[in-house]
Amino acid sequence: xxxxxxxxxxxxxRHSPAPRLTLSGIAKSFPGxxxxxxxxxxxxxxxxxxxxxENGAGKSTLVKILTGIHRPEAGEIRIDGEAVxxxxxxxxxxxxxxxxxxxxxxxxxxSVAENIFLGHAPRTRIGTIDWKTMRANANEVxxxxxxxxxxxxxxxxxxxxxxKHLVAVARAMSIDARIVIMDEPTAxxxxxxxxxxxxxxxxxxxxxxxxxxxxxxxxxxxxxxxxYTVFRDGEMVGEGLLADTDQSAxxxxxxxxxxxxxxxxxxANIGAPVLSVSKLSHPTEFEDVSFELHKGEILxxxxxVGAGRSELMQAIFGITRTSGGxxxxxxxxxxxxxxxxxxDAGIVYVPEExxxxxxxxxxxxxxxxxxxxLKRTSSSGVLRLKQEFDLAxxxxxxxxxxxxxxxxxxxxxxxxxQQKIVIAKWLATVPKVIILDEPTKGIDIGSKAAVHGxxxxxxxxxxxxxxxxxxxxxxxxxxxxxxxxxxxxxAGIFDNKGLDAVRLVETAAGIGxx
Amino acid sequence: MKALFDIRxxxxxxxxxxxxxxxxxxxxxxxxPGNLAxxxxxxxxxxxxxxGQMVVILTRSIDLSMAANLxxxxxxxxxxxxxxxxxxxxxxxxxxxxxxLALGAIxxxxxWKLDIPSIVVTLGTLTIYRGATFVLSGGAWVNADQxxxxxxxxxxxxxxxxxxxxxxxxxxxxxxxxVMTRTALGRSIxxxxxxxxxxxxxxxxxxxxxxxxxxxxGLVAGLAxxxxxxxYVIASVEVANGYELNIIAxxxxxxxxxxxxxxxxxxxxxxxxxxxxxxxxxxxVNVSPFWQMAISGSAIIMAVALNARGERKQGRVxxxxxxxx
Numbered sequence: 001x002x003x004x005x006x007x008x009x010x011x012x013x014r015h016s017p018a019p020r021l022t023l024s025g026i027a028k029s030f031p032g033x034x035x036x037x038x039x040x041x042x043x044x045x046x047x048x049x050x051x052x053x054e055n056g057a058g059k060s061t062l063v064k065i066l067t068g069i070h071r072p073e074a075g076e077i078r079i080d081g082e083a084v085x086x087x088x089x090x091x092x093x094x095x096x097x098x099x100x101x102x103x104x105x106x107x108x109x110x111s112v113a114e115n116i117f118l119g120h121a122p123r124t125r126i127g128t129i130d131w132k133t134m135r136a137n138a139n140e141v142x143x144x145x146x147x148x149x150x151x152x153x154x155x156x157x158x159x160x161x162x163x164k165h166l167v168a169v170a171r172a173m174s175i176d177a178r179i180v181i182m183d184e185p186t187a188x189x190x191x192x193x194x195x196x197x198x199x200x201x202x203x204x205x206x207x208x209x210x211x212x213x214x215x216x217x218x219x220x221x222x223x224x225x226x227x228y229t230v231f232r233d234g235e236m237v238g239e240g241l242l243a244d245t246d247q248s249a250x251x252x253x254x255x256x257x258x259x260x261x262x263x264x265x266x267x268a269n270i271g272a273p274v275l276s277v278s279k280l281s282h283p284t285e286f287e288d289v290s291f292e293l294h295k296g297e298i299l300x301x302x303x304x305v306g307a308g309r310s311e312l313m314q315a316i317f318g319i320t321r322t323s324g325g326x327x328x329x330x331x332x333x334x335x336x337x338x339x340x341x342x343x344d345a346g347i348v349y350v351p352e353e354x355x356x357x358x359x360x361x362x363x364x365x366x367x368x369x370x371x372x373x374l375k376r377t378s379s380s381g382v383l384r385l386k387q388e389f390d391l392a393x394x395x396x397x398x399x400x401x402x403x404x405x406x407x408x409x410x411x412x413x414x415x416x417x418q419q420k421i422v423i424a425k426w427l428a429t430v431p432k433v434i435i436l437d438e439p440t441k442g443i444d445i446g447s448k449a450a451v452h453g454x455x456x457x458x459x460x461x462x463x464x465x466x467x468x469x470x471x472x473x474x475x476x477x478x479x480x481x482x483x484x485x486x487x488x489x490x491a492g493i494f495d496n497k498g499l500d501a502v503r504l505v506e507t508a509a510g511i512g513x514x
Numbered sequence: 515m516k517a518l519f520d521i522r523x524x525x526x527x528x529x530x531x532x533x534x535x536x537x538x539x540x541x542x543x544x545x546x547p548g549n550l551a552x553x554x555x556x557x558x559x560x561x562x563x564x565x566g567q568m569v570v571i572l573t574r575s576i577d578l579s580m581a582a583n584l585x586x587x588x589x590x591x592x593x594x595x596x597x598x599x600x601x602x603x604x605x606x607x608x609x610x611x612x613x614x615l616a617l618g619a620i621x622x623x624x625x626w627k628l629d630i631p632s633i634v635v636t637l638g639t640l641t642i643y644r645g646a647t648f649v650l651s652g653g654a655w656v657n658a659d660q661x662x663x664x665x666x667x668x669x670x671x672x673x674x675x676x677x678x679x680x681x682x683x684x685x686x687x688x689x690x691x692x693v694m695t696r697t698a699l700g701r702s703i704x705x706x707x708x709x710x711x712x713x714x715x716x717x718x719x720x721x722x723x724x725x726x727x728x729x730x731x732g733l734v735a736g737l738a739x740x741x742x743x744x745x746y747v748i749a750s751v752e753v754a755n756g757y758e759l760n761i762i763a764x765x766x767x768x769x770x771x772x773x774x775x776x777x778x779x780x781x782x783x784x785x786x787x788x789x790x791x792x793x794x795x796x797x798x799v800n801v802s803p804f805w806q807m808a809i810s811g812s813a814i815i816m817a818v819a820l821n822a823r824g825e826r827k828q829g830r831v832x833x834x835x836x837x838x839x
Contacts, residue, residue: 339717362776363708385696
C-alpha cells in the first residue's frame with residue numbers, strides 16, 4: 001500500500017474543518033481498574049478516525065461513554081464547540097451520536113423499515129404509525145445509500161450480517177446522525193461484504209458525517225481512515241494523519257515500552273511433551289492447528305480477538321465439536337465429547353467470561369470449589385461436607401484468597417478473588433494441563449500479580465499451562481513459548497527469548513506476511 | 515439447618531404462626547395440637563407434590579403435567595384395585611411410582627433430547643395425560659365401593675397416633691432434604707439453575723440433570739396419585755383438575771425462584787402449609803371460598819415481590835463489599 005504519495009484528498013484532510021466532536025481529559029474507572037485516564041479525542045466532519053489499541057486499552061469504555069451508557073468521572077465532551085452531557089443512551093441519540101456494533105443491535109423480528117424508524121416513526125393525523133410513509137422513507141434512505149436491494153418489508157432476521165449493518169447505517173441516516181461510531185464492524189464480514197461496507201463509509205464521509213472506526217486490522221485502517229488515535233492502558237498515546245505515519249510506528253505506539261511490569265522469575269524446567277494437538281480443525285472457527293505443550297511449560301497463545309483461540313481451547317476441553325484432527329494427552333489419543341470427559345482426562349479450562357462461565361454466583365465459595373470434584377468429595381452419591389470444606393480450604397489458602405468464610409456467596413467477592421476461586425476449583429481436580437483464557441482480564445493489579453505468581457508455582461510443580469492472553473506484557477512476561485493465531489490458523493510459534501512485541505503484533509495482524 | 519430455614523423461610527413460618535394465632539382468637543380449638551396434626555395431614559399431598567415441582571423449578575424448568583400425571587396414575591391403580599382386589603397395597607404403590615416415573619421421564623426426555631422449553635412440553639403432556647386417563651377409563655369413574663378396604667385404609671392406618679399419610683409426607687420431606695443438601699445430584703440441580711453455562715464448564719450435563727428432575731417430579735406425582743385416590747375415594751378424569759397451579763403457587767409462596775437456582779425444601783413445605791392453612795382456616799372464621807382464592811392470590815404476589823426485593827438488597831451488599839475489598 002502506498003502511503004507516501006499525498007493525494008489531493010490528503011491535502012483536504014490536512015486543512016481540517018473545526019472538529020465535530022472533541023473529548024478532553026476524560027477519566028473513568030471501575031472498581032480496581034482504571035479504564036480511561038485523561039483521554040483526548042477529536043472527530044472531524046467528513047473524516048474517518050481510526051481508534052487503535054490492544055484489548056483492554058479502553059476503546060470499548062470510550063464507546064460506552066460516547067453512547068451514553070457510562071458517564072465519565074472527569075473531562076469534557078464538546079459537539080460543534082458546545083459542551084454536552086451524555087447522561088443516557090437517549091441523550092447521546094439526541095445529540096446525533098449513533099453506534100454500529102460488531103453484532104448489530106437491532107430487532108430481529110421487526111421489518112427493515114421498522115428497525116430504521118423505531119422510536120421516530122412517521123405518524124398519521126390520529127397518532128398511529130403511518131406505514132405507507134415509513135416504507136417509502138425507508139426505501140428512499142436505502143436507495144440513497146446504494147442499498148436499494150434491501151426490501152424494506154423484509155424481516156431483519158432474514159438478512160445477512162452485512163445487510164444488517166446497512167440497516168443500522170440507514171437508521172443512523174434517518175435520525176440524521178452526525179457522529180457514527182463503528183465498533184469492529186468488519187469482524188463477521190466476508191471480503192466482499194467488507195468492500196460494500198467501505199463504499200458505505202465513503203458515502204457517510206461524503207455526507208459530512210464524522211466517523212469513528214475501531215478495528216484491529218491495519219489493512220482496513222489504512223484503506224478507509226484518514227486519521228488515527230492510539231490508546232494504551234487507558235491513555236491516549238498518539239494521534240495524527242495516517243498518510244504521514246507508517247504501520248510500524250503505530251504498532252510501536254500500541255505496544256509501548258516492552259515489558260514494564262514485574263513478572264515472577266522462574267527456573268524453566270521443561271520436560272517431555274504432555275499435550276499434542278495435530279491438525280485440529282473446526283467447521284468454521286479454526287483449521288489445521290498443530291502444537292505441543294511440554295511438562296512444566298507455559299505456552300502463551302496470542303492473537304487478535306476473533307482469531308479462534310478461545311474456540312480452539314473449548315474444543316480441547318470438549319465443549320466445542322471438532323471436524324478433524326487429533327488430541328493426545330501423554331501419548332494417548334483422547335476425544336473429549338464433554339467437559340466431564342476432559343476433566344476426567346486431566347485437562348481443565350478456566351474460561352474467559354468469569355461471571356458467566358466461571359463462578360456460580362449465588363453459591364458459596366466451598367460449593368464453587370468442589371463443583372467439578374463432586375465425585376471425589378462424595379461416596380456413592382452422598383456428599384462428605386468435611387471433605388468438601390477441606391478441599392476448598394486447601395486450595396483457597398494456596399491461592400491466598402481473602403474471604404471471611406468459605407460459606408460466603410462468591411457474588412460478594414471482588415473480581416480478582418472470584419478468579420482465584422475459579423482457578424482453585426480447577427486445581428482441586430488435580431489436572432495435568434490447565435488452560436487459562438485471559439486469566440487476568442478485568443482484575444486489579446494486586447490480584448494479577450497473585451495469579452501470575454501462582455502460575456509460576458504451578459509449572460515449577462510440573463503442571464503444564466496454556467495461557468490465552470491478548471495482553472502483550474503478560475504474554476512476554478509469562479510464556480516460555482508463544483503461539484500466534486490469526487484468522488483460525490497458527491501464524492507462528494516463537495521461543496520467548498528476546499522476543500519482540502512488535503513482531504508478535506505484526507504476525508497477529510498479518511503485516512509483512514500477507 | 516441454615517439451608518432448611520434461611521431468613522425467607524423464617525418470615526413465612528412467622529406468617530403461618532400469626533395466621534394460626536389470629537384464627538384461634540375466633541375459634542379456640544384451631545391451635546389445638548390435634549387440629550394442627552389434622553391440618554398437616556390434609557396438606558400432605560400438596561407438600562409432596564410441591565417438593566417434586568421445586569426440584570424441576572430449581573433447574574429453570576416447570577412441570578405443568580403433575581396433576582394430570584397424578585390423575586392418570588390414580589386412575590390406573592384404582593382400576594387395578596377394582597379388577598384385582600387381591601393385589602397388595604405396597605405392590606400398587608410400586609405400580610403408582612413406576613407409572614408416575616414413566617410419565618415424568620417422557621417430559622424429561624422431550625426437554626433433554628429435543629430441547630423444547632419445558633412449559634410447552636408439559637402443557638402438551640398435561641393434555642395428553644388427561645386424555646389418556648379418559649381412554650384408559652372410558653370416561654367411567656371408580657367409586658369407593660369398587661375399591662378394597664385395604665386400598666382405602668392404608669393411609670389412614672394410625673402409627674404413633676398419626677395417620678400413615680402424614681408419615682409418608684414426613685419421609686418424603688426428609689428424603690428431599692437429604693438429596694438436595696447432601697448429594698452430588700442435589701448440588702448439580704442448584705448449580706444448573708443458578709448458572710447453566712458455568713455448570714457446563716464444570717462438567718455437569720445440564721440436559722441430563724433436567725431429565726432427572728422431571729423423573730423426580732413424575733415419581734412423586736405417581737405417589738400422590740395413589741394417595742389422592744385412596745383419600746378422596748373416587749377416581750375420575752376430573753381428579754385434581756387445575757391443581758398444577760396450587761402446586762406451583764405453594765412453591766412460589768415458599769420462596770422458590772421461578773428463574774431457577776433459589777429455593778429450599780423448607781420453603782416448599784412452608785409454602786404448601788400456608789395454602790393448606792388458608793384453605794382450612796378461612797371457612798372456620800366464615801370467610802367465603804372466593805375470598806380464599808383472592809387471599810391465596812395476594813399471598814403469591816406478595817411472596818414474589820418480597821423475594822425480588824430481598825434479591826435486590828443482596829445486590830447492594832455485593833457492591834458495598836466489592837468496594838471495601
